[in-house]
Amino acid sequence: MRARLALLVAAVSVLTLIAFLVPLALLVRTVAEDRATVRATADAQSLVPVVGTADAATIRVTVEQLAAESGREVSVFLPDGTVLGAPAPRTPAVALAARGQSLTGESAAGREVVIAVQGRADGTGVIRIVVPKQELTAGVTRAWLVLALLGVLLVLIGLAVADRLARTLVRPISELSAVSHRLANAELDARVTPAGPAELREVAGALNHLAARIQVLLVQEREQVADLSHRLRTPLTALRLEAESLxxxxxxARITAAADGLERAVTGLIRQARWRTPTPGAAASDAAAIVADRVAFWSVLAEDTGRAVSLDLAPGPLLVGVPADDLTAAVDALLGNVFAHTPDGTPFAVRLAAEAGDVLLTVADEGPGMDEGPGMPAGAVERGASSAGSTGLGLDIARRAAQAGGGRLELRAAPGGGTQVLLRLGPQREA
Structure with a gap:
């Protein structure tokens, strides 16, 4: 913006100066020419009494003296054809002046001033003075240089003022940009000091209000999550007591482990909601151990519903950059989708392998597949998207867990029918 404002001011300044300085420069030249012409005319007028009354010898002396003093070419044409002073041809201007008309004209040597002198007994005499071109333009070049320097100085002053004005505009805008980036990085205490024009101050106030509102909403959300956790702990405790009484x-042991897992999941959600800046992938977990544990957990339900379970598990440990709680929730979400969206008796397979340095988890079932049209739409993995009456959060949980480790979630149609979910958990980490 500073460069554009400077360019705009420079263009406007140059155009304005051209509009004023060019006519002024022409006026300076005209004034110099008129000044030289007036001086030459005055000198010629001083010879009129002498030429009109004196003899040729006196006129010659006076003309030579005037020529020496003025440095101009001075000639007097008498009626009998005698030329006194500087020898010069009888130009058309001289011939016209001999008829009694004084005038000023241009010639090759400069400006020619001729004055008719009447009253002599022998006829009309003519005084001719030539103003050289150097005298006509004397001081013009220096005046033009002064005007040019003045124009450059004015342009520089204009640029300096424009740059200062641009800084007063750019600085608040840069601060707004910096604070917006800080807010995007979860620095919710960042605020803008209103400065600059009224419009920018209004934007700064709106941004500060937005940041404060975000803080309020986050506090409310965290309190709601804390309240939810408090409400869930009571039934969890009751469930654990009931399990111990079996x-x-x-x-x-199985029900107690399930209750403990649910409590860990709730605690993890609360802790994540209260984090200011989540650090995906900060903790590593053993994918082989987690997948084996969760498949063993769901195998009990699979046996009750008549589902055959196929597990192909690579030897561990297979460390991935996904926290254990997140990976556990992702595996539970994928296996839970199999039970929720396929009829009883539908077999499914779980495979965990290391391929090309990445850890790949595949969950495939032989159910009816997804009925959302040809192919696997991107909406199937969007948060809340579901066509089966569920919350639509299962695939989103799995996708977020994969992204935390630098991977991704892919949906495919299984070769023999059904759905195949591929969860790339990112590169395998060293133990």
Missing amino acids: RDPDDA
Whole structure:
């Protein structure tokens, strides 16, 4: 913006100066020419009494003296054809003046001033003075240089003023941009000091109001999450007590583990909601151990619903840049989708392998597949998108977990029918 404002001011200044200085320069030249002509005319007028009354010898002396003093070419043409002073041809201007008409004309040597002198007994005499071109333009070049320097100085002053004005505009805009980036990076205490024109001050106030409003909304959201956690802990505690009262130790252990997992998930959600700047991929987890544990958990339900489970698990540990709680939630979401969206008895397969340095989790079922039209639409992995009456958050949870480790989520139609979900968990980490 500063460069554009400077260019605009420079263009306007140059055009304005051209509009004023060019006529002024022409006026300076005209004034110089008129001044030289007036001086020559005055000198010629001083010879009129002498030429009109004196003899030839006196006229010659006076003319030579005037020529020496003025440095101009002075000639007097008497009626009998005698030329006194500087020898010169009888020009058309001289011939016209001999008829009694004084005038000023241009010649090759400069400006020619001729004056008719009447009253002599022998006829009309003519005084001719030539103003050289150097005298006509004396001082013009210097005046033009002064005008040019003045124009350059004015342009520089205009640029300096424009640059200062641009800084007063650019500085608040730069501050607005910096604060907006800080807000985007979750620095919600960033604020703008209103400065600059009224419009920019209004924008700064609006941005500060927006930041304050975001802080209020986040505080409300965190409090709601905390309230939710408080409400969930009571039924979780009751569930754990009920599990401990079961007679079958295996059932008690299984239900207690499920309650503990649910409590960990709730605690993780609360902690994540209260983070100011999440750091995806900061913690590593063993994908092999987590997948094996979650498949074993869901295998009990699969057995109850008559589903055959196929597990192809690469030898661990397979460390990925996804927190354990997030990866557990992602695996549960994918396996839960199989049970929620396929009929009982539908087999499914889970495969975890390291391919080309990446860890790839594949969950494939032999169900009816997705009925949202040809291909796998991108909307299937958008948050809240579902055509089966569910919340639509399962695939989004898995996608976010994959992105936390630098991977992605892919949906495909299985070769034998059904749906195949590929969760790329990012590059495998060193132990």
